[in-house]
Amino acid sequence: MKRQRYYNEISEKLEILSHRIKTNGKLNVLDLNIHAETFYRDLLNNVYGFKLESANVSSANMAAIDLIDSENKLVIQVSSTATKQKIESTLKKKKTSDYALENYSIKFIFIADEVQSLRSKKYANPHNIAFSPQEDIIDRVSLLTSISQLTIGAYSLVYDMFIKEFGGAPSPLKITSNLATIVNLLSEEDLDEGGLPTKLNHYNIDEKIIYNELDIIKETTINEYIPYYSKLDRIYKEFEHEGKNKRVSVLRKLTSFYEKELCRNDISNVEKFFNVVSNVEEYITNSNNLNDIEEDVVEMCVRIITVDAFIRCKIFKNPKGYNHVAS
Structure with missing residues (x-):
């Protein structure tokens, strides 16, 4: 599942960042803390829908407060020092009193250590600013929990942010695949214009x-991608010139993904169809020869390839006498 891939990448990057912040702190090298503050500003905005800005932009060296959301009446302190004394010191500051009078709430995010124990403590809050230890003390673990509950669309945006910020290290398990080459070629086609007339027997x-009981996805998926048959067919023919049996290997790979689904009797054929799409997409994404293509374009190309395999008798059972090119 994409969620698992996203989570693994995000949790790994947060773990590395946390470890480096702690190590640099011991060496009194604090530059990374400054950059981390900006990173967490954007991350919290994406995860929780805040509109945080750096408090130091509007007021140089704002005491105690690092991030501020004027619209949602929220201030946040970003810190690598996770102690009760750190929290109480901020709650006691004069500036905190000013925010309390303006009905702001306050949160603390600790970017180095886990802080579960701090949530059960009681804190001196002399200015009575809105603050709940259980809800308003955030660490890497609680942040990852919130990320894991996002919708897949929001999850994808957070994942993209991590890739842009940290970069994606190439996996040593990645291989070159002919399927990825087909997606590279198909993505360069002008798919807006549809396909050329074919001799397909509709x-x-x-x-x-x-x-195969796929009626429910006939209009939205199968018929939607049938018009691209001719474009893909031309790519397959051109691809064949580059090496013997390349087209056969691509179609056989698609069949292998379908064969794995045949063993499952607990799901419908529609679910099996989309499992093939998902597995092919993951296989292509993990190929080291995939170009820098937007994820939604990759998914579209994979659906075109999967529908084409359905037409070519490579996946799902054929009725008696079925011929995909019969006129």
Whole structure:
């Protein structure tokens, strides 16, 4: 699942950042803390929907407060020092009193250590600023928990932010795949113009759709991507010139993904179809020869390839007499 891939990448990067901040702190090298403050500003905005800005931009060296969201009446202190004394010191400051009078709430995010124990303590809060230790003390673990509960769209945005900020280290397990090459070529096509007329027998295709109980995705998926058959067919023919059996290897790989789904009797054919799409997309994404292509474009190309394999009799059962090119 994409969620698992996103989570692994995000948690690994946060762990590395936390470790480096602690190590640099012991050496009294604090430059990373400054950059981390800006990073966490953007991360918290993405995860929680805040509109945080750096408090030091509007007021140089704002005491105790690092980030401020004027619209949501929220201030945040970003710190690598996770102690009760650190929290109480901020709660006692005069500036905190000013925010309390303006009905602001305050949160603390600790970017180095886990702070579960701090949430159960009681704190001196002389200015009575809105503050709940259970809800308003954030660390790497609680942040990861919040990230894991995001919708897949929001999850993707957070993942993209991490990749842009930290970069994505190439996996040693990545391999070169012919499927990735097909996606590279297909992504360069002008798909807005649709495809050229084909000799496809749509009656036979409809019969195969009904035979495999895929009616529910006929209009939204299968018929949507059938018009690109001719474009992909041309790419396959050009691809064949680059090496013997390359097209065969691509189609056989698609069949292998479908064969794994055949063993599952607990899901419908529609679920099996989209499992093939998901597995092919993951396989291509993990290929080291995939170009720098937007994820939604990769997914679209994979659906075109999967529908094409369905038409070519490479996945799902064929009704008697089925012929995808019969006129």
